[in-house]
């Protein structure tokens with residue numbers, strides 16, 4: 001029976017579209033996942049060790065972060081308005097200053113999410129006479145931002161820098177301003193952008209660099225400023241976008257850069273001022289988390305060590321790990337077949353390990369994979385057991 005409001009034809013159309021998705025193995029499950037700790041969760045009543053979050057530094061449950069959040073939440077929950085109208089409280093102002101100080105920039109501007117920061121920034125910077133060169137495997141929010149901007153979009157591959165250089169040389173004169181946009185850590189395989197190389201190309205052709213440090217902030221660099229710090233290009237990146245929802249353990253997006261950049265975005269980025277501001281308590285939590293990141297580098301070191309350990313275990317188990325730096329906390333284990341990736345992930349779940357299967361369209365056809373995301377709180381034992389079970393499950397399903 002087709003249920004729901006509205007006309008029947010509409011409901012039937014949805015049912016048939018969903019059926020088609022199911023037949024091509026692209027229908028997504030709506031799971032209920034309750035976290036018990038930074039590394040364990042309950043899924044449908046089953047206790048699992050989770051390798052599925054972006055809580056790389058375990059800050060979603062850090063006592064300082066919890067205290068800051070709870071004290072502020074006792075006063076108010078929602079911001080009640082967009083930042084432009086009445087939603088920008090003293091917590092928001094303090095968080096913007098804290099981000100600017102952390103990033104070493106003149107200024108910073110908050111957005112309701114990392115997704116909104118990416119779409120809003122790209123749409124407001126790239127105008128009709130402009131062009132943008134975007135990496136093929138950039139996050140969906142960067143892709144959407146480029147597509148929704150008024151400028152011309154060119155797509156490049158990070159594995160072909162010479163071709164990128166050629167493309168820009170051929171096109172540069174046709175556009176007023178040209179931008180290059182890249183993730184610094186690619187979320188589907190944990191690889192890093194080669195930022196010095198991209199900056200060289202950008203400098204040669206008078207191109208403005210925009211980077212998304214969503215998975216880099218807190219994780220890479222001596223003080224946690226991400227891949228820009230690790231690769232020593234901070235001073236060459238005029239537009240740095242980040243999120244507070246991953247290693248920072250909270251919610252929200254930001255742009256860090258010059259006062260002029262932040263003022264321009266404050267005036268023009270629609271996803272910022274046509275959306276309610278972050279809850280003040282989230283800002284309080286994020287300020288505390290940035291302090292932990294600045295003061296406690298041990299978490300970052302442990303995370304890197306766990307990532308190395310996991311890769312060594314996976315290699316020893318003869319599993320095909322996609323190449324990425326050893327300390328990257330995102331590890332992709334190639335499966336290939338879409339169905340098999342989902343089956344392996346499900347069987348692993350039944351053994352008490354949550355390692356999501358990733359299929360097209362999130363990744364290229366034929367490259368379905370399991371993605372293991374690490375937290376500094378994972379123990380070597382948890383990692384070893386997960387890899388052991390993964391090897392067993394893959395062996396048994398391929399037999």
Ligand SMILES: Cc1ncc(COP(=O)(O)O)c(C=O)c1O
Nearest residue numbers: 113114115139183187214243245
């Ligand atoms: C590379 C990248 N950029 C941006 C985002 C969006 O960030 P948020 O979850 O804060 O909206 C994500 C989230 O998955 C991401 O992986």
